Amino acid sequence: MSVDEGASPAPVVLDASVLIEAARGDGEIMTLIQGYDAEGRPLLIPVLAVTAAALDTRSEDAEAILYGLERLASSVIVPVQDAEQALALAAVTARTGLDPYDAHAAVIADAEICPILTLDAAKWQEHARDLDEPLHFVEIAEPDGA
Amino acid sequence: MRSWPGNERRDDGPPEYDQSMTERKMRVTVTIDPHLAAYAEQLVEAGQADSVSAVVNSALEARRLRDQRARRLWRDLTAQADPEKAARMKAHVDAQLAALPASHRYR
Numbered sequence: 001m002s003v004d005e006g007a008s009p010a011p012v013v014l015d016a017s018v019l020i021e022a023a024r025g026d027g028e029i030m031t032l033i034q035g036y037d038a039e040g041r042p043l044l045i046p047v048l049a050v051t052a053a054a055l056d057t058r059s060e061d062a063e064a065i066l067y068g069l070e071r072l073a074s075s076v077i078v079p080v081q082d083a084e085q086a087l088a089l090a091a092v093t094a095r096t097g098l099d100p101y102d103a104h105a106a107v108i109a110d111a112e113i114c115p116i117l118t119l120d121a122a123k124w125q126e127h128a129r130d131l132d133e134p135l136h137f138v139e140i141a142e143p144d145g146a
Numbered sequence: 147m148r149s150w151p152g153n154e155r156r157d158d159g160p161p162e163y164d165q166s167m168t169e170r171k172m173r174v175t176v177t178i179d180p181h182l183a184a185y186a187e188q189l190v191e192a193g194q195a196d197s198v199s200a201v202v203n204s205a206l207e208a209r210r211l212r213d214q215r216a217r218r219l220w221r222d223l224t225a226q227a228d229p230e231k232a233a234r235m236k237a238h239v240d241a242q243l244a245a246l247p248a249s250h251r252y253r
Contacts, residue, residue: 007252012243025219027227032236034224061219068216115243115250136250138242142234 010114011042011076016101017119018140019045019053022069023062029119030065032140036074043075044108050077052101078108096130098123109135176202 014033021029036043050066070077080086085107093103102123109116110131118124121139128135178186186201195201243251 009243010251010253025223027223027225028232028235030220031224031227031229031232032239034220035232035236060215064212064216064219065223067212068220071213071216113249115246117239136246138239138246140235140239142231143238 009039009041011044011112012036012115012117012138013044013046013105013109013112014049015046015105015116015118015120015124016049016052017123018117019049019066019069020056021119023053023057023065025061025065029140033069033072037072040074043069043072044112044114045069045075045077046101046104046108047077047079048101048104052099078104080104092131096127098127098130102127106131106135171199178202 018029018033022033033043050069053066054063056062069075080089089100089103089107092098092107093100096103096106098106105116106127110133113133114136116124116135116137117140118137119140121137121141124135124137128137183198186195186198189195189201190197195204
């Protein structure tokens, strides 16, 4: 049996840049998220990335869009669960120079062995090797020539 | 089972009038946390609610409206999106996902 047969897709972590665009009402980004949700790909949403998006766009619509993310069938809002996780997050933040919102995405991607979905590949390129295991990221963009 | 906004129905749910005006109340038994029960009773005692049932009813209505607002925004904003652009973006992401190490592609 090949790896593909019977295997389910790995989760993806949505970073703050993706949630910020969704909260701003970017229909294409929201459609993309819906598409992966419909395919049953687990969407891991760092709770701190939700905070970042809510801070970026202070409106009731933005809050409703972010609230709607939690209602997606395949989404999982990933909390900072306890003091141990909070301290681990602080350690990654200090070590990488990422802000806490993105450090949370990095911690989740590292723990879950899955890629980060982002609109800012340059940021992750800079920090991809800051952890013990390299981070993998996937950029949302229109391909060249489109 | 959650069915939205990823796999949403196309209707807007129930009509937008105050159904409490047209339907009889339904008796249900619920279990709530002690501090919330105490708060509901406090609201009644302070004259800010007619009954504990009214407090629970009001909280559920707020939840229903919040769900409805989120569902509408997701539906309307994705309906306005350029489907070809979204498809190109997804194809681009899919190609990158397919190129990841197997450890990051499958479970």
